[in-house]
Amino acid sequence: xxxxxxxxxxxxxxxxxxxxxxxxxxxxxxxxxxxxxxxxxxxxxxxxxxxxxxxxxxxxxxxxxxxxxxxxxxxxxxxxxxxxxxxxxxxxxxxxxxxxxxxxxxxxxxxxxxxxxxxxxxxxxxxxxxxxxxxxxxxxxxxxxxxxxxxxxxxxxxxxxxxxxxxxxxxxxxxxxxxxxxxxxxxxxxxxxxxxxxxxxxxxxxxxxxxxxxxxxxxxxxxxxxxxxxxxxxxxxxxxxxxxxxxxxxxxxxxxxxxxxxxxxxxxxxxxxxxxxxxxxxxxxxxxxxxxxxxxxxxxxxxxxxxxxxxxxxxxxxxxxxxxxxxxxxxxxxxxxxxxxxxxxxxxxxxxxxxxxxxxxxxxxxxxxxxxxxxxxxxxxxxxxxxxxxxxxxxxxxxxxxxxxxxxxxxxxxxxxxxxxxxxxxxxxxxxxxxxxxxxx
Ligand code: ADP
Numbered sequence: 001x002x003x004x005x006x007x008x009x010x011x012x013x014x015x016x017x018x019x020x021x022x023x024x025x026x027x028x029x030x031x032x033x034x035x036x037x038x039x040x041x042x043x044x045x046x047x048x049x050x051x052x053x054x055x056x057x058x059x060x061x062x063x064x065x066x067x068x069x070x071x072x073x074x075x076x077x078x079x080x081x082x083x084x085x086x087x088x089x090x091x092x093x094x095x096x097x098x099x100x101x102x103x104x105x106x107x108x109x110x111x112x113x114x115x116x117x118x119x120x121x122x123x124x125x126x127x128x129x130x131x132x133x134x135x136x137x138x139x140x141x142x143x144x145x146x147x148x149x150x151x152x153x154x155x156x157x158x159x160x161x162x163x164x165x166x167x168x169x170x171x172x173x174x175x176x177x178x179x180x181x182x183x184x185x186x187x188x189x190x191x192x193x194x195x196x197x198x199x200x201x202x203x204x205x206x207x208x209x210x211x212x213x214x215x216x217x218x219x220x221x222x223x224x225x226x227x228x229x230x231x232x233x234x235x236x237x238x239x240x241x242x243x244x245x246x247x248x249x250x251x252x253x254x255x256x257x258x259x260x261x262x263x264x265x266x267x268x269x270x271x272x273x274x275x276x277x278x279x280x281x282x283x284x285x286x287x288x289x290x291x292x293x294x295x296x297x298x299x300x301x302x303x304x305x306x307x308x309x310x311x312x313x314x315x316x317x318x319x320x321x322x323x324x325x326x327x328x329x330x331x332x333x334x335x336x337x338x339x340x341x342x343x344x345x346x347x348x349x350x351x352x353x354x355x356x357x358x359x360x361x362x363x364x365x366x367x368x369x370x371x372x373x374x375x376x377x378x379x380x381x382x383x384x385x386x387x388x389x390x391x392x393x394x395x396x397x398x399x400x401x402x403x404x405x406x407x408x409x410x411x412x413x414x415x416x417x418x419x420x421x422x423x424x425x426x427x428x429x430x431x432x433x434x435x436x437x438x439x440x441x
Contacts, residue, residue, distance in 0.1 A: 114185030300337035335360030
């Protein structure tokens with residue numbers, strides 16, 4: 001910096017000396033000095049003008065000729081411009097690499113702004129969602145995917161689980177949509193074609209449903225005959241076969257329960273998400289579940305029920321009954337005689353919750369994540385002995401999913417278990433306040 005000022009002084013000093021000498025020679029030093037410094041001032045103004053014009057010119061324009069301090073300012077500015085050019089080139093390369101890699105992704109990828117408008121997408125998204133660069137930039141994603149379930153999923157903002165929807169251009173294609181939030185309210189939407197997987201899943205479901213259906217009739221016939229034989233009352237004729245018949249009856253009974261549960265599961269899987277027109281009086285429903293649980297217990301357990309009578313749900317009553325009674329029967333079956341079971345139906349803010357707590361045998365933590373899998377049991381012998389099919393919690397999981405909820409399980413071996421679920425606001429309905437009362441049984 002000092003060096004620059006020295007350079008400038010080397011210009012100013014000679015001007016001053018020459019001006020003074022010339023002035024003394026013509027006897028008017030003030031006039032010559034003033035004229036020379038006016039010229040020097042005009043030169044400075046010209047340099048400022050050139051610098052200003054250069055700053056406004058395109059980045060590639062040549063710098064103006066300058067000496068002294070202006071030369072140094074222009075040098076610095078030119079160096080800064082060069083650094084900015086290099087940075088831009090580098091960012092350009094990174095962006096091109098990013099575009100190339102996201103284009104190479106096998107999934108449709110769309111970047112959404114905080115209002116759900118599409119900012120950028122890759123080639124697969126162009127094909128799968130039928131996007132057009134000019135027409136669709138900044139359009140809302142719900143205009144492109146006008147699916148009501150997708151809309152609700154987007155509004156709810158809970159993106160832990162992916163969503164399966166038909167492709168907007170061709171509903172024979174199944175898409176699995178995943179949304180990843182990032183930055184300030186932005187989202188990355190990924191849609192994967194899972195048509196093949198979906199077809200295989202449909203084949204599997206149909207197979208299970210068909211086998212279960214085909215087995216139901218012969219099983220009913222066999223079970224009916226066995227019942228007739230056992231109840232014919234002629235024990236002397238049955239003789240040693242009596243025990244065999246009783247065993248066969250138990251086994252066909254068990255098979256019938258498995259077939260019924262399998263059919264229920266395939267019904268739950270194949271139907272669309274539960275519609276919410278039916279208003280379910282959960283407090284009343286739980287009352288009858290409690291009575292059935294008391295029958296199963298045979299008076300060996302204390303079974304409590306606490307409900308908010310005005311709190312209802314939009315959903316399918318038969319499905320909810322099946323879910324709640326599976327949970328209640330499990331609580332009874334896995335709690336030794338003398339234990340207690342407590343069911344609770346209550347509001348939590350604008351949501352509704354159901355919980356069932358027992359002080360039974362409890363579950364080791366490693367089993368908890370797998371309990372809702374079909375036929376997964378902690379203790380197969382115990383489950384069979386108590387009349388379990390291994391499908392109860394799988395049914396519960398499906399029913400809850402169809403009603404916008406998930407099953408939460410907390411348990412401690414030897415101390416008991418707590419099964420609970422929360423229903424979202426849009427499923428909840430309140431009847432008039434004067435009808436409200438708290439029921440404790
Ligand atoms: P199951 O017909 O065998 O009861 P479920 O799907 O209903 O099948 O339950 C799966 C397994 O979860 C059961 O076999 C049991 O080991 C465990 N389980 C379910 N509920 C309870 C409970 N309340 N207490 C302890 N274990 C439970």
